[in-house]
Amino acid sequence: MEQIVFQRPRYLKKAVFHYCPGCGHSLIHRLVAEIIDELGIGDRVIGVPPAGCAVLAYDYFDIDMGEAPHGRGAALATGIKRTLPDRIVFSYQGDGDIAAIGTAETIHAANRGENITIIFVNNSCYGMTGGQMAPTTLLGQNSTTTPGGRDQLRDGGPVDLSEMLAIARGSVYIERTAVNSPKNIRRTKQALTKAFKIQMAGRGFALVEILSPCPTNWKLSPVDSLKYIDDTVTKTYPLKVIKDTVGDLE
Amino acid sequence: MRGSQVIGEAAVRAGCRFYAGYPITPQNELTEYMAAAMAKTPDGTFIQAESEIAAINMVLGASMAGTRAMTSSSSPGVSLKQEGISFLAGSELPAVIVNTMRGGPGLGNIAPTQGDYFQATRGGGHGDYRSIVLAPASGQEEADLTRKAFEYADRYRTPVVILIDGMMGQMMEPVVLPDPIDPRKLPEKSWVLDGAKGRPSRIIKSLILNTSTMEEHNWKLYRKYETISKEITAAECHLTQDARLIVIAYGTAARIAKGAIKRVREMGLKVGLLRPITLWPFPKNKLVEKSRVVRNFLVFEMNTGQMVEDVKLSLEGRANVHFYGRPGGIISTPDEISKVISSLYYRQHLEEE
Ligand SMILES: Cc1ncc(C[n+]2csc(CCOP(=O)(O)OP(=O)(O)O)c2C)c(N)n1
Ligand code: SF4
Numbered sequence: 001m002e003q004i005v006f007q008r009p010r011y012l013k014k015a016v017f018h019y020c021p022g023c024g025h026s027l028i029h030r031l032v033a034e035i036i037d038e039l040g041i042g043d044r045v046i047g048v049p050p051a052g053c054a055v056l057a058y059d060y061f062d063i064d065m066g067e068a069p070h071g072r073g074a075a076l077a078t079g080i081k082r083t084l085p086d087r088i089v090f091s092y093q094g095d096g097d098i099a100a101i102g103t104a105e106t107i108h109a110a111n112r113g114e115n116i117t118i119i120f121v122n123n124s125c126y127g128m129t130g131g132q133m134a135p136t137t138l139l140g141q142n143s144t145t146t147p148g149g150r151d152q153l154r155d156g157g158p159v160d161l162s163e164m165l166a167i168a169r170g171s172v173y174i175e176r177t178a179v180n181s182p183k184n185i186r187r188t189k190q191a192l193t194k195a196f197k198i199q200m201a202g203r204g205f206a207l208v209e210i211l212s213p214c215p216t217n218w219k220l221s222p223v224d225s226l227k228y229i230d231d232t233v234t235k236t237y238p239l240k241v242i243k244d245t246v247g248d249l250e
Numbered sequence: 251m252r253g254s255q256v257i258g259e260a261a262v263r264a265g266c267r268f269y270a271g272y273p274i275t276p277q278n279e280l281t282e283y284m285a286a287a288m289a290k291t292p293d294g295t296f297i298q299a300e301s302e303i304a305a306i307n308m309v310l311g312a313s314m315a316g317t318r319a320m321t322s323s324s325s326p327g328v329s330l331k332q333e334g335i336s337f338l339a340g341s342e343l344p345a346v347i348v349n350t351m352r353g354g355p356g357l358g359n360i361a362p363t364q365g366d367y368f369q370a371t372r373g374g375g376h377g378d379y380r381s382i383v384l385a386p387a388s389g390q391e392e393a394d395l396t397r398k399a400f401e402y403a404d405r406y407r408t409p410v411v412i413l414i415d416g417m418m419g420q421m422m423e424p425v426v427l428p429d430p431i432d433p434r435k436l437p438e439k440s441w442v443l444d445g446a447k448g449r450p451s452r453i454i455k456s457l458i459l460n461t462s463t464m465e466e467h468n469w470k471l472y473r474k475y476e477t478i479s480k481e482i483t484a485a486e487c488h489l490t491q492d493a494r495l496i497v498i499a500y501g502t503a504a505r506i507a508k509g510a511i512k513r514v515r516e517m518g519l520k521v522g523l524l525r526p527i528t529l530w531p532f533p534k535n536k537l538v539e540k541s542r543v544v545r546n547f548l549v550f551e552m553n554t555g556q557m558v559e560d561v562k563l564s565l566e567g568r569a570n571v572h573f574y575g576r577p578g579g580i581i582s583t584p585d586e587i588s589k590v591i592s593s594l595y596y597r598q599h600l601e602e603e
Contacts, residue, residue, distance in 0.1 A: 044445035046315070058453040064443040066314040067455035069337050072307040075299070079311020079319070080443065082295045083268060087315075087445050105307070108300035 009033035011042050013062045022222025024212025025054050027179045028121060031189050032092070033061060039196055045088040046080055048073045052094035053127040071102025074109035077116045088199055090117040096126040099135040099161040106165065110205045113170025117195045118207040120161070122176075123214035124233060131217030135159035138236050143217070158236050162209045166243035172204040174242040178211035178234065180226040187239075197249045211237060254419040256389050256427075257348055257412065258283035260396035261320050262291060265433035266346070268312035268319035270297040270305040274327045275360045276416035277350035281322060293433075302327040306334030306347070313343040314454050316442030318400050318433060322348035324416075325366050326357060328374075335409050336375030339471070340456030344403030346396070347381075348412045350419045353579040361579020362415035362502060367556035370411050371530040378468050380475050382410040382482070383529040385500040389423030395527070397428045404436070406478055413529060415552070417502045417581065478531055485533035486525040487540075489515065493522030494600040496540055497591065498561055499550040500526045502581070507550050509584030514591050519601070521591055529557070534564035541568040546598050550587060551575040570598070 008014070011033040019026045036042050042063060049057035051070035058065035068076040073091030081089040098106050098120050109116065125143055126132040133143040133150060136158050140149040150158075166174045173195060177188040188210055195206035211233050213225035220228055251259070258280050261269070269284040281298070288294035295312070299305035305321045312319040323331060328349045338345050351366045353359035370383045382402050386392040392414070399410040443452055458464040486504075489511060490496055499507040504525040514521050524540060524547075526533050537547075547569055549558040558573045565571060574590045576582055595601065 043447035046443050046445060048311075055457060058455060061451075062446075063451050064446050065451070065453050065455075066311065066443050067337075067341070067453075067457060068310070069307065069333055072303065072310075072334075075304040075307035076311035076314075078297070079268070079270070079308035079313075080315045081311075082297065082308075083312045083315035083317045083319075084444055104300050105304050108304065112297075 009037055011036045011062045012060055015059055017060065018056060019053065020216045022213055022215040022225055023053070024123060024179045024210065025121060027185065028119065028210055028212065029057065029060055031185070031192060032119065035189065035193050035196060036063065039193070039200070041088045041196070041200070044086070045090070048077050048080070048089070048091035050091070050093040050097040051128070052097050054092055054094065054121065055128065057092055071097050071100065072105055073097065073102060074105040074114070074116070074118065078109050078114050081114060081116050088196065090119060090196070092119045093121070094127065095120070095122040095124065095136040096134045099159050103161070106161070107168055110165045110168035110171040110207070113204040115199055115202055115204055117199050119192065120207055120209040121212045122209050122237065123212045125214055125217045127214050127217055135161070138232065162207065162242050165207055170205050171207065171243060172245045173198050173206040176209040176211065176237060176239050176242060178229050178239055180211070180213060180229040184239070194249065198246055201249060203246050211239070251389065251422065251425060252279055252419065253389055253392050253414065253421050254279035254350070255283045256392045256425050257396050258287055259427055260393040261346065261400070262287045263428055263430040264318065264397045264400040265431040265436055266318045266320050266400060267291065267293055267433055268295045268309065268317045269321065270299045270308035271321050271323065272299050272302045272305050272327060274324045276352060276419055277322050277324045277348070279419065280348060280350070302330035303333060306331040309345050310334050310337055310343065313338065313345045314443045316439050316444060318404070320346040320348070322350065324350045324352045325354045328366065328369065332375035335381060336373070336377050336379065337456055338409040339373070339379035339381065340377060341454050342407040343454065344407050345409050346399045346403055346412065347409055348414070351413065351415045353577070359579050360416060362417040362552065362581060363577055363579050364415060364501065364503060364552040365577060366413070367529065367551070367553065370413050371532070371560070379471060380530050382406070382408060382478060383413050384410065385413050385527060385529050386418065387501050387504045387525060389421065389425040392418065393425045393427050402482060406474060408474070413501065415502050482528060483531045483533050483535070484527040485536045486527060487536070488523040488525065490522030490524060490540060492520050493544055494520045495546045495548060495591065495595055495598070496522050496524050496544050497548045497550055498524045498526070498557070500529060500557065503550050503552050506582055506584055506587055510587035510591055513584060513588040514595070517592065519592060519595050521595065532560045532564060537561065537564040538568065541565055544569065546570045546572065546594070546600065548572045548574060548591060548594055552581070553577045
């Protein structure tokens with residue numbers, strides 16, 4: 001008998017990703033699409049894509065999607081969710097998007113305890129605009145605007161957005177994961193699933209920060225990028241549950 | 251009722267169920283009114299946002315989700331909203347934005363002016379777009395135009411700006427409010443994002459990478475603006491039948507001009523008022539029509555001269571266009587304006603014709 005072991009998730013369109021080889025966005029898209037299917041929310045989920053490499057996410061997800069201006073995902077998701085409280089609303093944002101221009105919107109949505117889910121893809125650079133320094137760029141990390149490496153005195157240090165959001169009174173679940181190994185990918189899927197379930201249960205603001213490779217701007221091979229996350233990125237951004245006031249949902 | 255409250259109540263009665271705003275003088279009465287009104291409306295949402303940028307983006311989201319949504323602010327706050335207004339225009343989404351203008355540029359002052367005419371009528375944000383701009387000049391018109399603002403926003407899927415100043419916002423006048431609309435009875439929108447239940451998924455966006463598709467989109471918007479110009483342009487003509495000089499003014503300035511015209515009429519001067527109600531689309535045809543018999547127009551604004559450019563563009567040299575204005579929140583008196591009118595009248599020898 002024929003057995004299907006791997007196929008395109010139901011909520012991904014039959015389109016070819018524009019992402020660079022080895023980019024984490026592709027993996028994370030797939031995980032999100034699988035979760036939407038598994039949770040059975042495909043006909044009541046509304047996604048908010050960012051400006052950034054994932055700006056074309058609506059070309060890939062087969063769900064309702066509404067584009068936000070750069071950084072404003074949390075505000076836009078707030079508007080949708082408050083209008084349609086029984087729908088499931090998520091925003092998908094890069095680190096430049098969420099931790100620079102959109103910091104205020106994100107922190108205040110968390111503080112209000114908006115019942116939304118945010119997928120925060122941290123590749124420690126501005127991917128789409130060509131690899132400039134992001135708020136999350138590591139100390140010493142090269143970028144096109146920190147040619148000798150990021151310097152604390154000149155450029156400031158990496159912004160710990162997730163930790164900042166954990167302080168916000170309305171956030172209930174913040175976890176940092178990565179997509180650089182099968183184990184971490186499984187962990188990421190669990191975290192994302194939990195974040196969506198929290199929204200389905202009406203429990204408040206949940207965000208998953210995902211450390212993701214950007215081989216193109218890191219100027220590393222896809223394989224070396226995965227190693228770089230383990231060896232270097234997680235030293236600044238350790239993988240952990242940063243806040244969880246919900247506990248087990250089952 | 252105060253002007254700001256009239257707009258608030260008219261918005262609720264127009265079926266507005268989403269309001270997000272951020273405090274700024276002189277429009278806080280409207281934000282406060284919406285807080286109280288939405289609390290009383292079971293399906294209403296009020297959010298005091300963390301900034302004007304957040305507020306307009308919440309409105310962007312609410313609009314995508316299909317509800318009648320509004321935000322309000324005053325000049326510096328509206329500058330911050332321009333990003334979102336541009337996205338509303340590009341994504342073809344309805345929304346109502348109230349600007350209670352104050353002195354500028356910069357932090358300026360909180361006195362009534364009309365300094366944001368350019369910002370409102372030229373699009374204001376980035377890109378090749380226009381917003382419908384409505385300029386009420388009385389409490390009654392604030393009520394009626396607020397109703398229309400929501401209708402136009404939905405009909406044309408475009409942002410609509412209600413442009414007033416602190417004076418219009420504070421002024422108390424008796425009004426007849428329009429009957430409330432049940433938003434559930436409004437025509438269904440074929441494009442909303444509400445989860446793709448039983449239909450193909452939808453996308454609302456303004457990013458168009460392909461250059462020729464982008465051009466096509468801009469031409470489509472342009473054609474829409476052409477249609478709007480044909481369908482909704484409005485102006486009031488007051489004592490223009492026999493006029494030899496027509497004053498052009500909107501909002502508070504138009505009310506002052508009316509007082510001034512009353513005085514000069516008593517002196518026997520044949521002066522009328524043409525009051526644009528839609529600032530964009532500008533009532534160009536009305537002006538052209540009047541220019542067939544009237545050779546002189548006086549534009550009066552509470553700024554150093556912004557609408558006067560639209561008057562000149564409309565008339566294309568068919569008549570003399572004069573200007574009088576004062577910025578900075580100084581409100582001219584009817585007496586002052588009647589002197590400006592009469593001296594112009596005699597200088598142009600209009601009494602001899
Ligand atoms: C208002 C505004 N400012 C700047 C930009 C340019 N811009 C587009 S994407 C981006 C940064 C993207 O970086 P990130 O959010 O980390 O996402 P990534 O591309 O790395 O996935 C910037 C600065 C913009 N689109 N809008
Ligand atoms: S630039 Fe980086 S983030 Fe963007 S698609 Fe390429 S690898 Fe991914």
